[in-house]
Amino acid sequence: MDGFELICPAGTPAALRAAVDAGADAVYLGFRDETNARNFPGLNFTREDVAEAVAYAHARKVEVFVAINTYPQAGGLGPWRRAVDDAARLKVDAVILADLGLLDYAAGRHPDLRLHLSVQASAANADAIQLYREAFGVRRVVLPRVLTVPEIARLNAQVDVETEVFVFGGLCPMAEGRCSLSSYATGLSPNKQGVCSPASHVRYEPRGAALASTLGDFTINVFGADEPAGYPTLCKGRFVARDTPAYLFEEPTSLNAMDLLPDLKAAGVRALKIEGRQRGKAYIGAVVRAYREALDAFAAGRPVPRSADLQAMVEGGAQTTGAYKRAWR
């Protein structure tokens, strides 16, 4: 098998250039609307931006994937179908989809368009993945961030679809595509509107030297004076039960699976994905460069270099291997 493919995020044209220049094999991005799961203010690509991005990336032998990975609303399929049609017209290398109906539309309307299954589909077993393969010709599945490495290895042995796993960035501990926490707190969700903890409902409030983060009517966390801060998501909230504040699901922390490259290789993983379309181009450049160096060293049998830059970039100032090595599971 060839080396890992490095799949990198871009939320703006400048971030795409940063990812390409830093050594991405492919860059994934979204259109500027609710058809993708990072529908944040000021982020994402117009159709013209995508045309320029494809030209820039292809000239440097880098692929472009378009994430159209939210779930269309009943009676309002137009934006999602137009996104698929435009992605095909703009000659992107793959679309990353989650919705069954949209997969069917893309497979029927654009038979030459490569289909990847988004992490938003939460396909975590061989039967589900084979169904997507047989029904729609899905060529790659992005695995949910809830599987251990042995589970990924077992799954890869049972399917003839490439697998892609997240190795760095924001860590969603939930069954993605099915999480309703943001929707519960704000009425807006990553699955339909493309926004987890929408900025319109987020407030930060200094409380003396402490910092409180709120989402809608909920206080998510109060960070002490010297405590690193995190995103205001309910899954990483610190709540008080029996007078004791504690993290219920997950702490503010960031995934980094660089130590697991040999394990992921042995498990048959094809592509490694960096999270962070909402992050700035400085983050994207630094993380992609660090992973490019690590993968090149790994492929050559050299020790994998450790990048000190990554620690300064992560949520909560902490890194984890997430579910990949979660012993309690």
Add this chain to the structure above:
Amino acid sequence: MRDSDATAHATADERARRIETQLSRAGLGLVPRMGRRVSDRLFDRLLHLLTIRHPRAFTAFRAMPDACLLIEPVDTPMAFLLRVGPNLSLRALRRGAAAPGDVGGVTADAVVRGPYAQLLDLLEGRIDGDALFFRRELTIVGDTALILALRNTLDGEEMDLLADAMSFAGPLAHALPVLRRNAGSILDRLDAARRLLPSPLRRGLARVEARLSGLAPAPEA
């Protein structure tokens, strides 16, 4: 680490950047002495130049609903009020001269606070805003969506404030890239020459450089 050691251990490019940042910060100190009318014209001109250099971003700012963002570098006497929407404007004002959220008769919808160097790096996309926020080096208050929209729009540009501001300055604009390209080697040569100087003079020069790069407090005037 002593200040002079910190200066010595930084690369020549890092030192050049620090000095450039510090000089621009010192330039801001002159703004209050200009008077309101001159200051407003200066920032109108800067906004005009930025709009020409980055039409995508500034067209997006004009298309946004009317809102005001207060940008407060905590280590300068000045703050900036950016008004987005059809009446796009940028104004400098004395930091802390008005109550938070109410500046110059205008209510700010959101406030961003942080050290001047980090805010400049953020504007130019040299540093990641989320990382600064996680490390508590950046404070944001108020309308988070407004801040995010501005941050993401600016991060989509290849912005270089000094080069943008000097883009219509004729020969000076052409001199800037040459100066920057050679700043590292010029500082290296100055280092070599400095090592030949007597020790008291050498320490004096180190103090001046540290003061310029913001690593030591400026002496009382």
